Amino acid sequence: MSDAKLTDGTPMLTAPDAVCPAHAPKDHPRVPPGRVGVLLANLGTPDNYDYWSMRRYLNEFLSDRRVIDYAPWKWQPLLQLVILSKRPFTSGANYKSIWNHDKGESPLATITKAQTAKITEAMKARYGDDVMVDYCMRYGNPSTKSKVRAMVAAGCQKILFFPLYPQYAGATTATANDQFFRALMAEKWQPAVRTAAAYFDHPAYIEALAQSVERAYGAMEVKPDLLVASYHGMPQRYLTEGDPYHCQCQKTTRLLRERLGWDESRINSTFQSLFGPEEWLKPYTVDEVARLAKAGTKRIAVISPAFSADCIETLEEINGEIRESFEHAGGESFTYIPCLNDDDAHIAALSAVIEENLKGWIA
Structure with missing residues (x-):
């Protein structure tokens, strides 16, 4: 993929299978084949459990007005001067106690990757190469913006955004959707989009x-x-x-x-x-x-x-x-009793929600 950048500095990627459209001039930008994207979203994870990694993560999380809706003039001094001076140490110790040291990541990251891999297999079996599946985090990495950019670059002209929260809440589902819509604002050619509803009673x-x-x-x-x-x-x-x-x-x-x-x-x-x-x-x-x-x-x-x-x-x-x-x-x-994680019945449930939301977009 190319290393050109958009006006805000975001990489302007080009898919390797992009081609110049038929009947277009030879200098026309290459266009990748059309696909449907499924972007899974979870809460997020710090990059590590050291003080500065935790501070960056907690600052992003606790500065979200969907999470803490107090007036910034009142909340931010308390957050920056008191909470973020102490909490990264205690939260970091808690993360260290559960950290996946073999892979150098939090369990949430490990599990979300496993879920994405299994859902990718399920979608490929159902739709072939016409559906691209990936994941992002609301806070931390991989960011929502980077994954939206990658999907658009890969030719996703339609994207289903799927927050992995069974029950809707403003502090989870809504803020994930907010970030998705913000990411779309950076796209010159926006894809058609859908957001999956909560599946608490599926x-x-x-x-x-x-x-x-x-x-x-x-x-x-x-x-x-x-x-x-x-x-x-x-x-x-x-x-x-x-x-x-x-x-x-x-x-x-x-x-x-x-x-x-x-x-x-x-x-x-x-x-x-x-x-x-x-x-x-x-x-x-x-x-x-x-x-x-x-x-x-x-x-x-x-x-x-x-x-x-x-x-x-x-x-x-x-x-x-x-x-x-x-x-x-x-x-x-x-x-x-552990969460459903990448259990086969859970993957089947998530895949069913995805297929229901893709109706009318892909056969």
Whole structure:
């Protein structure tokens, strides 16, 4: 691919299979064959767990007005002078404890790459070379902008943007879409685009969740007394302002329970990852598991239906802080059921969502 640049400095790539259109002058820019792009998007990951890598990542994340919507004049001094002076050390230590040292990347990066590879295989089997699949991160690398540029350069005249969040939230799905649209602003010839809707109630997704629970329970001699579905939290205020996340989480839990054939006493929904002084969605997972233990529930399993891939919130927070809260309160058996990751049933569910969204674009 060429190393020419757009006016903002972004590389102006040219696909190796690009050709001069028929009947065009010989000096006409080469044009790659038309394709449909599928761009998967996840939250993001620091490049490393050292102080400066963590600071860059946290600064980008916590400066997003979709995530922290306080007025910048009030929030930025606190963020830059206080939070980013200390938090990179603690967050870096947490990342180091789960880091994929063999590949030099976070587990989220490793898993997202594996998911992309399997979905690429599924799309190739379905559509041949007419569909290109890649992934990007909202924060960190690979950036959304770089991947949009690469897809356009490869001839993607249509792009399906697929945020890998089962439930919609302004702080996840919406900010990923925002970044995608910003990336399109840099393109001279914009592709036609679609964004995939949340898939919190998709039958294939619910089936994949249920199978993961059944596998985990089937491997235990003594079954848990309760399954805790722990979702990432958000300020309670966001719910009252119209964000549907809480309702979609509750529906996911209900559909999972119905698929498993359980009554309401065997599963509940909680919310984790509190940040800041506001009241967040309740019950808080860390407090609820302690309450359960004190009330006599000695064996629990925890699942994270809001995460498409295991990450710092599941591998460190659930298996660290939340496990400790349960055990310190008298709990005896704590089982974390991994995210769906690149499980075949999950890949089938994601592929089904993609195929539904590509209808009318490709046969």
